[in-house]
Structures are given as C-alpha cells and as structure tokens.
Amino acid sequence: MRIGTRGSALAVAQTTTVANALAAKTGVVIEIVTVRTEGDTSTESLASLGGTGVFAGALREALVAGRVDVVVHSLKDLPTAAYPGLSIGAVPKRVDARDALCARDGLTMDELPAGARVGTGSPRRAAQLRARRPDIEVVDIRGNVDTRLAHVAEGRLDAVVLAAAGLDRLGRLGAITEFLSLDGWPTAPGQGALALEVREGDEKLVAALNHNPTRTIVEAERHVLALLEAGCAAPIGAHGQIDDGLLFLDARVYSPDGTEKLTSSHALYVSDTVHPSLEVAERVANELLENGAATLAPLGSAQ
Template identity: 45%
Template sequence: MKRKITVGSRDSALALWQTRWVVEQLEKQNPEVTFEIITMKTKGDKMLDVALAKIGDKGLFTKELEVAMQRREIDFAVHSLKDLPTVLPEGLTIGAVCKRDNPGDALISKDGRKLEELPRGARIGTSSLRRCAQLLNYRPDFQLESLRGNLNTRMKKLVSERLDAIILAAAGITRMGWEDMIAEIIPFDICLPAVGQGAIAVECREDDQDIVELLKGVEHPATRAATNAERALLRRLEGGCQIPIGAFGEVVKEKLTLTAIVATLDGSQVIRAQGEAAVDQAIQLGIEVAEKLLDMGGKKILQQVRSGE
C-alpha cells in the first residue's frame, strides 16, 4: 500500500499551479508515495478590500497553512517564497526552495505600451508599496492605484477600472500561461523585485525527517543561496509589506551578488547598495548589504516610514 502525504495550498489558481508542480516533481522521484492536496483560504485571501500595507504582513498568506502543519493535519505546504515571513513559527522550516522563475515585475498595459511609453499621469494598478515607490522615483507623474485580488481578478480590473496598466510578478503570469500579455519586464535599474519573488518554497516541520529528506528532491541550491541573502537583508531591515524594500540575489560563476534598495513611500528617495560574496556566505552578505543601506540613509527612511511621517 502506498504511503500518503498530505500537502497544503492556498486555493487560488496560481497557488494550486505551484503546488501541483511541486507534487508532480516529487511523484516522479517517489512512485511509492501518493500525494493529496488540501486547499484553504488565508487571511490575505479573505481581506481583499484593504491594502496589504494596512493589514500587516506577518503570515498574511501562510498562517492558516502553518497552523495546519503544527496540528499535523498536513505534512508540508507550498508557498510563493515572497509570502513567507523571514522568521518562521517555532518548529517549522523551509524544506526546499525550488528553482526560481523570472524574478522581475511584469507590466501589462491596455495597448501593449512599455513603461516609458505610458501617457503622462497614467493610472497604474499595483498592491505593492515597493513598486509604487520605485515607479514614482522613475516617473513622478504616474497615478498609482491599489490593486488586490487573485491574478484573474487583477487582470479584469485593468479593463473594469479603466487603468492604463497593471504590474504583477512575471513568474505568476508565466506559470498561468499568459506571457503574451506582458508588455515589458521592468528593468531592475527601475524596479527591483520583492525578496524571494519568482521562487517557490516548501515549508514543513523540522522534526519530520522523512519529509525533510523527501523535499531535497526539489531543492535548488543557487536559488536557496540567492534568496537566503535577500531574506537575511529583509530580516536585518525588519521590513515587510509596509516598507518599500527591493532586493535581488544571483549566483554567477560561483559568486553571489546582492543588489537592494530602500525607498521613501513617495519615491523621492531611493537608496541602492550592492555586495558580493562566496555562495556559502549568503546570510552574511544579506546583513552586510542591509548595513550599507542603513548607513547610506536607509535608517532615517525606515524610521520615517514606520512613524508615518
């Protein structure tokens, strides 16, 4: 009789695509195991009429799945890594970080225009303070509109709310098979992505050695190193949805590079720092680049954003 493993997922189309992808890889490697997917709604899925920055982001899209793991109702859960807080609940760990897809932000415009071609005062939909700050730094004339909901809902709002464009994570668009709708992947010198964007993470219980071992089959070491650096930076800056922070780590020729920004909410100031280290120094690199940002004026910006000035 096959052993059954229970997998937790949010119930959105994108979350299910990601979970099924992970399960398919594991099924190929473990034909003696059967997997059952259990879906659930998280707080972030239910509160769609409030901007993410106003809800708070500690486990907004993960807590219900984590509670189910702690209660041993599911064996592991599949997440977008960017949704996972940098400090996990006690007893849980990231069992695998899968190979990253395109980490960038995708511009979808009603007439296929690129960012620089959008009209003056263009209305752009996004739920991210990080995107808003960097876009306003690039073009202060842009009108940024709050955009919540799953991918399907946000795509419909491009038309229903008469927006000139919307911005979504490129990886999600690609996974849903909608690449032909992308007008442009926004260059990193204009908009750095969210920490962990484009990567899938699998969370499990630390003490479940069978599952920890099983998940090694979908681990991608270079993505793990890059995102470890990004997450260490975010943890040092104590940032989240409420603070505009962008970061991108990449392994090139056995070296890990990390670029990051901290910005004011209005985009009037964007501070950028970079660093490089050996791949096994990922966490230290994240902390070092965070310290650079703080020393360059990031500390003052963070204090201002947190105090609501």
C-alpha cells in the same frame, strides 16, 4: 503526502507543479489540500493587514495541526522570522524574478500617458512607479491575477504591475507589455521562488526538490529584509545571483513616495565563508543603515 495551498488559481497552479515534481521524484501519492487564509478573504489593503505574511498564517497553522504534511509558499510572501516547530525543507529552482507591466494597447512604462492609472497592491512597486513616473496615478488594488488584469481589460486602469513568474505559471505571459529589468527595478526578496515548509524533522519529505544555488541566493535576499527589520511588504527590492562561484547581492530601499532611494551592492565567494548568504547580506544591510535607510522607509516592522 498532503500538500497545503491557498485556493487562488496561482497558488493551486504552483502547488500542482510541486506535487507533480515530488510524485515524479519520490513515487509518493500526493493529495492537494486547500486552506483559506485571511489574505484571501479580507478586502483590506495588504499594508493594513500587516503585509503579505497574512497569506502564510493559516497554512502554517494547518501544518502544525497535522492537517497537511507540506505547505507551498511564494517565498516573497513568507515572513522572514522562523515559525516555531516548522522548517523550510526545500527551495526549488527559481524561475523569472522580474516584475512585468501589463498595460492597455501594448504600452510600455515610458509610453504610458501622463495621468495614467496604474494598479498595484505592493508598497514597493508603488514607490518604484512613483520614482519612475511621478506623473502617473498609482492605485491600490487587491485580487487575484485575473481580477487585476480585468481592471485593465475593462478600462478601469491603464496598467497593472505583476510578477512575471505568476503570469507564467498561469499561462498569461501574453498579457505582458514590458518586462521590467532587475537592474533598475529590483523585486521582492525571494520573488520567483517557492518555499516548501514542513514540520521540523520532516525535511526529507521534500529534500529532493531543493536547489542549493537558488536557496543560497534567496536566503541572502531575505536576510537583508530581516536585518533591516522590514516586513515583506516594505518598499525594499533585492536581487542576488551566483556567477562563477561569486554571490552578488544588490538591495534598494525606497521612500514610500518614491522621491528618494538608497542602493547597496556587495559580493563574495560562496566557498570563502561558512554562511555566505548571511555575510553578504550583513554587508549590504549595514551599508544601507549607515546611509540612512531607517529614516527613509518604514523599517522596524519585521515579521
């Protein structure tokens, strides 16, 4: 089985984890195939490139062309729109969904001095930083995890905000100076989860790795994004969880400058409806739209 991945250290690390798990579950011999994407080669900001979906395009093209049999995506980077002829065959169990601050001198978010330079390439994180600390300077950055951490180590930035899951997969948890709570700092829909995409009809290739509770939760988060017609780089955070059969979903929309935000929270029992992820997402998205989300954030750019 040929598994396609981006060439970044993080992408290769998470694909290797998937490959090892598939080999252990199925006994199939796995080959990892590196695919170069526009997101890897361009130095433009993610927002100007059209959002993090630029990482998925080349992988999907390789899958459609038959050069690989499976591709591994960070689910937060995958556009919500279906891709003709392809299917998400499995969503493995999610790991840490939180963002993390990696700052100089062990500083936390509240300890950063006024005027501190904090780097991120995410419009959502930028809005959250401006909302939490309007007295700091948010700096748009690109590059892999090590490149971003080097900005701090070499003094060009005071801190960066990164996904805890990625730092963990790379063995870089020691760089974290503060985990940011999901209650006050909701992350990207699907953050901390992977998606294994295959050609339609080939779902059985990866079905052994699917984790149904995770899939239900992240589908609810992503449905909010789709219903708001927002791209995966929009300033929107969402987080779901299942507790004792009850699916909880919280979502928050920010103005790009962080001065305004709207939040909606709903819950329902998974067993009470045929499509629990979609139904709870509709309640959340409708409430956000009724309260003015479309005038607050740049919506209408679904991918």
